[in-house]
Amino acid sequence: xxxxxxxxxxxxxxxxxxxxxxxxxxxxxxxxxxxxxxxxxxxxxxxxxxxxxxxxxxxxxxxxxxxxxxxxxxxxxxxxxxxxxxxxxxxxxxxxxxxxxxxxxxxxxxxxxxxxxxxxxxxxxxxxxxxxxxxxxxxxxxxxxxxxxxxxxxxxxxxxxxxxxxxxxxxxxxxxxxxxxxxxxxxxxxxxxxxxxxxxxxxxxxxxxxxxxxxxxxxxxxxxxxxxxxxxxxxxxxxxxxxxxxxxxxxxxxxxxxxxxxxxxxxxxxxxxxxxxxxxxxxxxxxxxxxxxxxxxxxxxxxxxxxxxxxxxxxxxxxxxxxxxxxxxxxxxxxxxxxxxxxxxxxxxxxxxxxxxxxxxxxxxxxxxxxxxxxxxxxxxxxxxxxxxxxxxxxxxxxxxxxxxxxxxxxxxxxxxxxxxxxxxxxxxxxxxxxxxxxxxxxxxxxxxxxxxxxxxxxxxxxxxxxxxxxxxxxxxxxxxxxxxxxxxxxxxxxxxxxxxxxxxxxxxxxxxxxxxxxxxxxxxxxxxxxxxxxxxxxxxxxxxxxxxxxxxxxxxxxxxxxxxxxxxx
Amino acid sequence: xxxxxxxxxxxxxxxxxxxxxxxxxxxxxxxxxxxxxxxxxxxxxxxxxxxxxxxxxxxxxxxxxxxxxxxxxxxxxxxxxxxxxxxxxxxxxxxxxx
Numbered sequence: 001x002x003x004x005x006x007x008x009x010x011x012x013x014x015x016x017x018x019x020x021x022x023x024x025x026x027x028x029x030x031x032x033x034x035x036x037x038x039x040x041x042x043x044x045x046x047x048x049x050x051x052x053x054x055x056x057x058x059x060x061x062x063x064x065x066x067x068x069x070x071x072x073x074x075x076x077x078x079x080x081x082x083x084x085x086x087x088x089x090x091x092x093x094x095x096x097x098x099x100x101x102x103x104x105x106x107x108x109x110x111x112x113x114x115x116x117x118x119x120x121x122x123x124x125x126x127x128x129x130x131x132x133x134x135x136x137x138x139x140x141x142x143x144x145x146x147x148x149x150x151x152x153x154x155x156x157x158x159x160x161x162x163x164x165x166x167x168x169x170x171x172x173x174x175x176x177x178x179x180x181x182x183x184x185x186x187x188x189x190x191x192x193x194x195x196x197x198x199x200x201x202x203x204x205x206x207x208x209x210x211x212x213x214x215x216x217x218x219x220x221x222x223x224x225x226x227x228x229x230x231x232x233x234x235x236x237x238x239x240x241x242x243x244x245x246x247x248x249x250x251x252x253x254x255x256x257x258x259x260x261x262x263x264x265x266x267x268x269x270x271x272x273x274x275x276x277x278x279x280x281x282x283x284x285x286x287x288x289x290x291x292x293x294x295x296x297x298x299x300x301x302x303x304x305x306x307x308x309x310x311x312x313x314x315x316x317x318x319x320x321x322x323x324x325x326x327x328x329x330x331x332x333x334x335x336x337x338x339x340x341x342x343x344x345x346x347x348x349x350x351x352x353x354x355x356x357x358x359x360x361x362x363x364x365x366x367x368x369x370x371x372x373x374x375x376x377x378x379x380x381x382x383x384x385x386x387x388x389x390x391x392x393x394x395x396x397x398x399x400x401x402x403x404x405x406x407x408x409x410x411x412x413x414x415x416x417x418x419x420x421x422x423x424x425x426x427x428x429x430x431x432x433x434x435x436x437x438x439x440x441x442x443x444x445x446x447x448x449x450x451x452x453x454x455x456x457x458x459x460x461x462x463x464x465x466x467x468x469x470x471x472x473x474x475x476x477x478x479x480x481x482x483x484x485x486x487x488x489x490x491x492x493x494x495x496x497x498x499x500x501x502x503x504x505x506x507x508x509x510x511x512x513x514x515x516x517x518x519x520x521x522x523x524x525x526x527x528x529x530x531x532x533x534x535x536x537x538x539x540x541x542x543x544x545x546x547x548x549x550x551x552x553x554x555x556x557x558x559x560x561x562x563x564x565x566x567x568x569x570x
Numbered sequence: 571x572x573x574x575x576x577x578x579x580x581x582x583x584x585x586x587x588x589x590x591x592x593x594x595x596x597x598x599x600x601x602x603x604x605x606x607x608x609x610x611x612x613x614x615x616x617x618x619x620x621x622x623x624x625x626x627x628x629x630x631x632x633x634x635x636x637x638x639x640x641x642x643x644x645x646x647x648x649x650x651x652x653x654x655x656x657x658x659x660x661x662x663x664x665x666x667x668x
Contacts, residue, residue, distance in 0.1 A: 066623075095618070096621055097621065097623050098621070099623060103623075103638055103640060104637065104638060104639045104640065104648060104649075105640055105641055106628070106639035106640060106641035106642075106643050106644075106645055106648055106649055107583070107586075107587075107641030107642040107643055107644035107645055108583050108586075108641055108642045108644065109583055109624040109625060109626060109627070109640050109641040109642065110578065110581065110583060110624060110625060111623065111624050111625075112578035112579075112581060112610070112611070112624075112625050113576055113578055113610045113617050113622040113623065113624055113625030113626075113627060114617070114622060114623045114624060114625075116578065116610040116611050116614040116617050116622075116625075117610065117614050117615075117617035117618040117622055119614055120614030120615050120617070120618055121618060138623060138624075141623070141624075141640075142624070
């Protein structure tokens, strides 16, 4: 039990995922809650689930059945994985108040007899919850509008006195026809809390939704929120403020493509969810199949749900790209299930998938494409169902890979219609890169929670040896793939060779010049030597000449015996 | 034949039903009728046992066949006819045996 934080009105939790959040804690304790909805909308299930949850937690509850017998009501919820036996007649009690065939109206009456009976049962069982299931059947038997209102006010007074939380369920007519308004239109005015359920066709399937239209003394979200009924009962797809407390794993599982493993830190995290989005033909299924193949190769079980193709088609198509699945299918490791997307509600798909999970107990779940669920009742429901499925898988430690079709082929349009991309732990976008009349597959890791990952676009290539990734060629700010990549690579190679030749030529030219110059230096050096030698010879000649001239002068003077000439320093 | 009238204390409808039923029983002078008045406010377990939805409720039980009349019995026709018819059948059966 939790106290209403804003108002001081005590709340009793319903224990139904999402609904307590929508109701900001639960339904008002000691007050009357009206659960309105068309036939089959899930009124009985929600009220019974609330009491079952309370009963398991030790809070007793009582269901007063007006329209169906207790046996019928138990049969209605018999398919859920509830352990009713553990609390039935201990903390969960059913009481028949069936308006039978032997009922003759003989004038004016009131429901004090019934209330006295219920009161004694409440006292005997200690019930804190009382459900009046199908009260409209009784009101109808009462006849007039005035009698109905009077008795409902009596019921409300009784609830306040007994201090029990009461849920009254009643059928409502079509929301727009006003049919209900004319019959028991007073019902919502008498109730403290009004919850409306609808079960309406959306895009050719029926979709359930819930709305809190009145919540006296407390805030309510007021939004129309889809809900699903599956093997565990009702889940309301209301997420705000929801606590996530799944066990996290650090183990990596191979993607089946070694280069992709390398890109995302060794593989996908076990028990995480992977979204592979892309236009038709971008090899989403191939990526899923590669992962399935890798899981089976490790001896793990995989469950492959296909909405587009039959299992046989997938096996055949994957063989052409080097992924052999038939062996694993035969050995029972791989289970391939082809579903038809149209005409069945996403909710029913969820039920089927959950049943398959239970039967096959896979370590890996593949849903191809999860966007097919949106065909079955609109995006909001699909998102709710997907979230539920992921939640379920995570709690069981199952790794999930979903593919999602992108209707929009614009290259920068990476957002999927459903909000799956925000829930998924890893998001890989596949796209086509169109260049020079050619389409090539590109792979981008948009996000990978808890993983260092490359921000580079890679080319995804399929061959008989299996899928692989190739680095893309970037040139001048352009990402090139396929033939363009090859062409550009060849072109660059040629350019390189041309340059190499050019350099070679230039080098040898320069070398030759240097050689020539060195030759010239040698010649000049030789010339220089010769000149030097000639200069030495001249100098020697000159010295000889000077000396012989002086000798001649001395000889002549001696011969003339002349006196020394003072002018000449003699 | 057992005739049980379930009332909720002294509520106006309960009082009216009681008056209407007892007037009829007076006419029949108690012949072949075992009459019981149950106040569900005092004995809610009886209401529970009878699977009671509303008060006042008259339950006419004649050897396996039973009828329920819910309301203040303002319209005397139906319940009086039934009780008289059951009475007649019972008397016929007794006389045949006798």
